[in-house]
Amino acid sequence: MERQQMIQGLAALLGDSSNHPLPDFAGVKAARWRHLPLGGRLEGVARVDLPEMDELLGIEDSKAALDLNTRQFVAGFPANDALLWGGRGTGKSSLVKALLRRYADQGLRVVEIDPDGILDLPEILAALQAADPQQAYYFVLFCDDLSFGADDPGYKALKSLLDGGVEARPDNVLLYATSNRRHLMPRHFADNEEYHRHGEEIIPGETAEEKISLSERFGLWLGFYPFDQAMYLDICAIHLQRLEVRTPPAEWREEALRWALQRGSRSGRVARQFARHWVGSRALAVAAQTI
Secondary structure, three states: HHHHHHHHHHHHHOOOOOOOOOOOOOOOEEEEEEEEEOOOEEEEEOOOOOOHHHHHOOOHHHHHHHHHHHHHHHHHOOOOEEEEEEOOHHHHHHHHHHOOOHHHHHOOOEEEEEHHHHHHHHHHHHHHHHHHOOOEEEEEEEEOOOOOOOOOOOOHHHHHOOOOOOOOOOEEEEEEEEOOOOOOOOOOOHOOOOOEEEEEEEEHHHHHHHHHHHOOOEEEEEEEEOOHHHHHHHHHHHHHHOOOOOOOOHHHHHHHHHHHHHHHHOHHHHHHHHHHHHHHHHHHHHHHHHO
């Protein structure tokens, strides 16, 4: 009996999910796929970070495009897989989570998978079918910070899921991925040597075509760009207002610019972090004076 329990425990650690309960999506809005040495399993997430859509500033066009695509999806109409690419801290992953907050009551569910889990895509789809046999929910497979090396096996697995595999994907499953790379794979100077000219047209070589072909299988491309200084300061002001601070910009402007310079980025994330630092440090100083 003890030996059997040890075997079952070892199998669970390695990825045998036969005795692991599937999430009840009536009670949870999100799940994660845990990639393990011999497979993986689907686990419900009880506490989910769900930002408000209005908290995401400076990305209005991308918000509108992905919101429309998601509304089509939860309404049961055709919709596209989406690649959200661009600089760090610009709101890519927060936008996906904000959409879950907005459309969870309409059946939207998010399943987070890490890049290692890309190889488990057939198992993930099978687990979702078992957890939701009536297809009562609409699942967004969410892969954050997705990219591939030159010989990464997950590259072909993802291409097959997006377009080209023999097995048809369920209509209630989409993929939303974020990446710092527009084409998901590294670009090298050597790739440029393969380009050639045909009349007035520039033709990419086989290596470049292969790298571009994956990102082109996403029906929706959304770019996220660093803010200029004026936009960054405007967003700092809005975050300070939301923390109930009405201090004139002249009092915090220079510190906000130094904060961005130290982090090498002007983004919504950096603006929010500055506002929390500025408000919290001053509140602490006031509290210390009253002691």
